[in-house]
Amino acid sequence: MGLLSIIRKIKRKEKEMRILMVGLDNSGKTTIVLKINGEDTSVISPTLGFNIKTITYQKYTLNIWDVGGQKTIRSYWRNYFEQTDGLVWVVDSSDLRRLDDCKLELDNLLKEERLSGATLLILANKQDIKGALTPEEIAKVLNLEAMDKSRHWQIVGCSAYTGEGLLEGFDWLVQDIASRIYMLD
Amino acid sequence: MEDETEKQKKHLAMVERLSKRPQSRPTNAESSAESTSSFLSRFSELKTSIDFQLHQSQSLSSDPPNLKLHFQNISQSISDLEKLVAQNSYLLPSYDVRTSLKTVSDLKLSLQNITNQLIPKTKFSFKNKPTKKDPKDTAIPQPKQLPQPSIPGTRLAARESPGFRNKVGEVLVAEFRGSEVGEFAVSDLDSCEVRIIGSVRALFVHRLKNSRVYVGPVTGSVLIEEAEDCVFVMASHQIRIHSARKSDFYLRVRSKPIIEDSNGVRFAPYCLSYRGIEEDLRGAGLDAESGNWENVDDFRWLRAVQSPNWSVLPESERVGIIDISNLKNGDEEI
Ligand SMILES: Nc1nc2c(ncn2[C@@H]2O[C@H](COP(=O)(O)OP(=O)(O)OP(=O)(O)O)[C@@H](O)[C@H]2O)c(=O)[nH]1
Numbered sequence: 373m374g375l376l377s378i379i380r381k382i383k384r385k386e387k388e389m390r391i392l393m394v395g396l397d398n399s400g401k402t403t404i405v406l407k408i409n410g411e412d413t414s415v416i417s418p419t420l421g422f423n424i425k426t427i428t429y430q431k432y433t434l435n436i437w438d439v440g441g442q443k444t445i446r447s448y449w450r451n452y453f454e455q456t457d458g459l460v461w462v463v464d465s466s467d468l469r470r471l472d473d474c475k476l477e478l479d480n481l482l483k484e485e486r487l488s489g490a491t492l493l494i495l496a497n498k499q500d501i502k503g504a505l506t507p508e509e510i511a512k513v514l515n516l517e518a519m520d521k522s523r524h525w526q527i528v529g530c531s532a533y534t535g536e537g538l539l540e541g542f543d544w545l546v547q548d549i550a551s552r553i554y555m556l557d
Numbered sequence: 558m559e560d561e562t563e564k565q566k567k568h569l570a571m572v573e574r575l576s577k578r579p580q581s582r583p584t585n586a587e588s589s590a591e592s593t594s595s596f597l598s599r600f601s602e603l604k605t606s607i608d609f610q611l612h613q614s615q616s617l618s619s620d621p622p623n624l625k626l627h628f629q630n631i632s633q634s635i636s637d638l639e640k641l642v643a644q645n646s647y648l649l650p651s652y653d654v655r656t657s658l659k660t661v662s663d664l665k666l667s668l669q670n671i672t673n674q675l676i677p678k679t680k681f682s683f684k685n686k687p688t689k690k691d692p693k694d695t696a697i698p699q700p701k702q703l704p705q706p707s708i709p710g711t712r713l714a715a716r717e718s719p720g721f722r723n724k725v726g727e728v729l730v731a732e733f734r735g736s737e738v739g740e741f742a743v744s745d746l747d748s749c750e751v752r753i754i755g756s757v758r759a760l761f762v763h764r765l766k767n768s769r770v771y772v773g774p775v776t777g778s779v780l781i782e783e784a785e786d787c788v789f790v791m792a793s794h795q796i797r798i799h800s801a802r803k804s805d806f807y808l809r810v811r812s813k814p815i816i817e818d819s820n821g822v823r824f825a826p827y828c829l830s831y832r833g834i835e836e837d838l839r840g841a842g843l844d845a846e847s848g849n850w851e852n853v854d855d856f857r858w859l860r861a862v863q864s865p866n867w868s869v870l871p872e873s874e875r876v877g878i879i880d881i882s883n884l885k886n887g888d889e890e891i
């Protein structure tokens with residue numbers, strides 16, 4: 373038995389999931405993680421490097437990796453790909469100008485071999501902002517329908533500001549990972 | 558063989574730690590946690606050896622030529638250590654980066670002190686010369702930027718945020734008192750003055766030249782990309798500045814302002830005034846000065862030493878309080 377399968381085994385027993393949060397800078401990744409964890413979100417600096425949060429969610433333990441999205445550090449995202457069960461791609465739905473950038477970075481990410489088995493949740497964040505695009509519009513711009521058929525994915529509108537949509541998104545993500553990993557034995 | 562038993566103890570402790578992992582912080586990212594811990598052990602190894610070298614200096618005090626060489630070696634080792642931190646800085650939790658950089662600067666200080674102590678002042682500057690490193694040596698390697706092809710047809714041409722766009726030489730005034738505003742965009746302006754009275758949730762600034770931008774409190778974040786020869790006066794929860802050159806920022810921010818790919822940018826505290834601004838600032842949770850206007854993080858310069866890309870605007874060069882209460886569109890020349 374290889375090391376990987378041993379690790380998988382331990383993970384299964386512990387009901388652990390590894391979640392990687394990425395997206396352009398300013399999209400709201402850190403705010404989302406803190407909000408889900410019920411922490412204060414009033415003072416958050418742009419992330420230099422990454423944060424790890426271990427959160428108990430339903431009967432699972434989520435290890436959430438929140439990696440900074442500034443251009444300088446995007447090329448380091450790949451250091452965090454290994455062993456990812458769930459990929460959360462966060463979009464600032466009010467940042468219309470950078471949607472091209474957003475699409476480009478997401479496309480690059482989805483080409484990654486090491487992420488090919490990961491469940492993908494796209495959070496169309498900042499829905500509380502008046503001019504924000506709807507999740508349907510974001511899906512269209514990102515051309516999500518063209519995604520590889522084998523990928524499990526879902527797009528959910530949310531606001532880290534009001535908390536709306538976050539649980540819906542994470543419920544789906546956790547259920548999908550659980551059904552892939554834990555119930556297939 | 559004290560060394561051997563020490564080693565063994567360490568090894569046992571490590572095995573013990575590893576065996577406990579599934580209970581304590583289990584899958585906590587096998588690969589990255591691994592690279593953090595291997596960095597930390599390499600780092601402490603090097604540090605121990607530098608400490609040891611420093612400690613030995615005293616015994617060479619009667620042998621100046623060798624002492625000089627000795628100090629050069631130590632200086633080289635410290636540079637190597639610094640390089641190691643720089644190379645790993647993106648893998649590491651920022652806490653570890655900061656403590657490592659602190660350790661490096663402490664070591665430099667120790668070296669400095671012991672050099673001063675053992676080598677007479679007059680010769681000091683001469684002897685110290687070779688230890689000086691080109692700062693570029695230890696700068697963080699810049700990640701390669703792939704040329705980014707533009708993708709046609711992905712834009713939603715029909716939608717645009719409210720904002721000011723494509724103007725030359727105008728005064729542009731927006732007033733949002735009492736009305737709920739979402740995002741606001743200011744882009745492609747040349748020689749303009751922008752005044753935003755009241756509060757917005759998110760502000761996007763793109764491609765500005767020789768312009769001045771005065772804004773009331775932003776309850777979310779400000780994103781500025783490509784600005785040259787501009788003055789910004791803004792209060793916000795977060796401010797990100799990308800590709801700015803020769804511009805001054807008068808800020809009040811709840812978190813640290815950050816710059817990336819910028820140079821010649823200077824910072825000073827917020828100095829805007831209009832009738833009712835206190836109330837707006839309070840409403841946005843920005844009534845207290847946080848002092849963060851000068852806690853700038855340069856993402857291209859993750860080092861303990863001050864980034865050369867930004868500075869504090871000297872008090873003598875700052876503008877005074879800027880009052881935009883009574884100025885309506887076009888009333889004033891720029
Ligand atoms: N209005 C609104 N603002 C939000 C929302 N989510 C986040 N923000 C704001 O967006 C800004 C960026 O949030 P962060 O959580 O720091 O973004 P990030 O993705 O972690 O950014 P990096 O660490 O630079 O990659 C902050 O000012 C947040 O207050 C939201 O749902 N609505």
Ligand SMILES: [Mg+2]
Binds near residue numbers: 402403438441
């Ligand atoms: Mg962040």
